[in-house]
Amino acid sequence: MRELGIGDLARKVKLRPSALRYYESLGLLPTARRVTGRRVYPASTLRRVALIKMAQRAGFTLAEIRQLLDTDADRGATKQWRTLAERKIPELDQFIQETQALRNAVADCLACGCMNFDSCQLLSYGTPEDDA
Amino acid sequence: MRELGIGDLARKVKLRPSALRYYESLGLLPTARRVTGRRVYPASTLRRVALIKMAQRAGFTLAEIRQLLDTDADRGATKQWRTLAERKIPELDQFIQETQALRNAVADCLACGCMNFDSCQLLSYGTPEDDA
DNA sequence: CTTGTGGTTCAAGCGCGCTTGAAGTCAAGG
DNA sequence: CCTTGACTTCAAGCGCGCTTGAACCACAAG
Structure with missing residues (x-):
């Protein structure tokens, strides 16, 4: 076929x-x-x-x-694709990291027996203490 | 504050x-x-x-x-959250894997010097030969 | 008192990624 | 021949995740 x-x-x-x-x-x-x-x-x-x-x-x-x-497949397209790809790789990396963190957080939280995600004692990452 | x-x-x-x-x-x-x-x-x-x-x-x-x-925080909510979380963890795992695969594919493809993502020789994963 | 800044509610609108509906075409099967 | 069913195009609609606009309110500085 x-x-x-x-x-x-x-x-x-x-x-x-x-x-x-x-x-x-x-x-x-x-x-x-x-x-x-x-x-x-x-x-x-x-x-x-x-x-x-x-x-x-x-x-x-x-x-x-x-x-x-x-x-x-127009003339400038190859460069365009490379530019986009180069821009996207670090975005993907960060995204993967964040998703990993969430996955682990959910798993830890399940394991720790807490009532829900928000109240879980194990979680602390991601809280922005920083900027104004 | x-x-x-x-x-x-x-x-x-x-x-x-x-x-x-x-x-x-x-x-x-x-x-x-x-x-x-x-x-x-x-x-x-x-x-x-x-x-x-x-x-x-x-x-x-x-x-x-x-x-x-x-x-x-209603009564049955804890169980609900656990059920959802248990369902979501494997989804997240698969998602992470796929995103990794894409990330690597994009990187390999950049390295191999091909014209664009679709035509890259290095890519072969993800092609469904399987089901009807 | 007036103006400005930044809130409030509610309803409507928007962009994305499709889906759905209407109206029509074509090929095979009874 | 006539239906059935899968396709075609085109325009309109939908669900999600917000944003925007209108009309209003409250406090503060000038």
Whole structure:
């Protein structure tokens, strides 16, 4: 199976066809080949949608993802992508750290037997004593 | 400074006063004490807002965070919070893994000198060969 | 007293990421 | 032939997380 209809693709990537059309309209997916008016996708689209979903989970907006994926492959795009990527890596790092902290906090808090997250004695990070 | 007005609090936590009022309206923050009609917050609110923001970044909805923080501290709430927390920990773990993967992918891709994320030779993960 | 600053409530609006509805096209099956 | 069902386009709608605007209130400085 080297090609997919929009329904098949949607089922595989667990999105609705409408979402895929929406992505196309935003330039997140290249304009699909049409066969008697219907979209037909190459199998490689699976990978692309997987990337989109992953980036999305990591907090990129669809507009940013569009830049990352560089659908139109225009001349300056490579540099654009590099700039965005360089900007995003430290953001991702910080994000990962924070999420780790939250995960551990939740786990510790469960272990300590406290009533709820807010009242847990173990938690102290993240309280801004600092700035004005 | 043990108590804060809404403007002070907003400045410290880097949110707008409107967001704090909104949180209160959702039950995310306890109904603030009023002094001649105006909200006055104890310093502990800083910590609470920090928790809210952290949980939010980790992909919890405000409704879920409300449950985690258990504002109303009702009888069954402790169990509710534990259930939610237990459900969320593996989600957070998976999320962290995925974000790590993305971070590394972006970094590798930058290093490999490819044109863009989609065309990078190094990337192969995340392609669903599996299910129907 | 007046003006300014920063609060209050409430309802409406906005941006994002889709979804839904209306109206139409096409291909296969009974 | 006629239905069924999956698709098409386009515009409008929705839920979330706030923001904004209108109308009002309270205290402080000039």
